[in-house]
Amino acid sequence: MGQSPKGDTYNDNGIGTVLINGPTEFGKGSFDNPKKIKWTTQPTKMCQEGDLLIxxxxxxxxxxxxxxFEACIGRGTSAIRAKDERSQKYINYYLNCYKNKILGIAFGAMFPNLNSDQLNDFEIAFPDIDKQEDVISEINSQILVIDGLSVMKTESQKKINQILADVWGVEFVEQENILVADEQEN
Structure with missing residues (x-):
């Protein structure tokens, strides 16, 4: 579990250790990487490169x-690290798959909160390492299929837009993907 450093140690100038306080620093997807937005000169709890942040x-x-990257984690974030490095991806996929179960154990009147006991008590089915690697391989191949389908969908939409522009007699102008300031990598 993270622990926030004192507020007067925060900065936006890249001085000290990167600080991950919570969702503001998170990338959009479950397996994306966090962004470097804030730093602290007095880090408390640390995560390591490759840890699952939740x-x-x-x-x-x-x-x-x-x-x-290695970073200080604030109280809104926890880092989960496998004892055996080979199992980290398996844990990442497993916990993502059981996200609703995790939310089911969270407490909170208005918003859910997880504490260290709840995370430590969450049971993960650990098959032998060969089976874990088989599961990881299968999921990775399915992710590649999904990524490929996403590219095909984008290309198909461009073709449809071009055909419609031709039929209507207008010039087709391809839209550019524009990142909003808070979505850009630092």
Missing amino acids: CVRGATTGRTNIAS
Whole structure:
């Protein structure tokens, strides 16, 4: 579980250690990497590169990212690390699959919150390492299929738009993907 450093140690200037307080720093997808937005000169709890980061406070409880760098984690975030490095991806996929079960154990009148006991008591089915690697391989291949289908969908939509533009006698102008300031990588 994370622990927030004192507020007067925060900065936006890249001085000190990257601080991941919660969803503000998270990328959009479950397996995306967090963004470097804030730093602290007095880090408290740390995550390591490759750790599964999970939001543990409020409406974003259960949201995950994968740490792509060592960072200080604040009280809205927890880091989950496998004892055996080979099992980390398996844990990442497993917990993502059972996100609703995790939310079911969270407490909170208005918004769910997870504490360290709840996370520590959450049972993960651990088959032998060969089976874990088989599961990881299958999921990775399915992700590649999904990514390929996404590209095909985008290309098909472009073709449809071009055909419609030709039929209507207008010039087709392809839209650019524009990142909003808070979506850009730092």
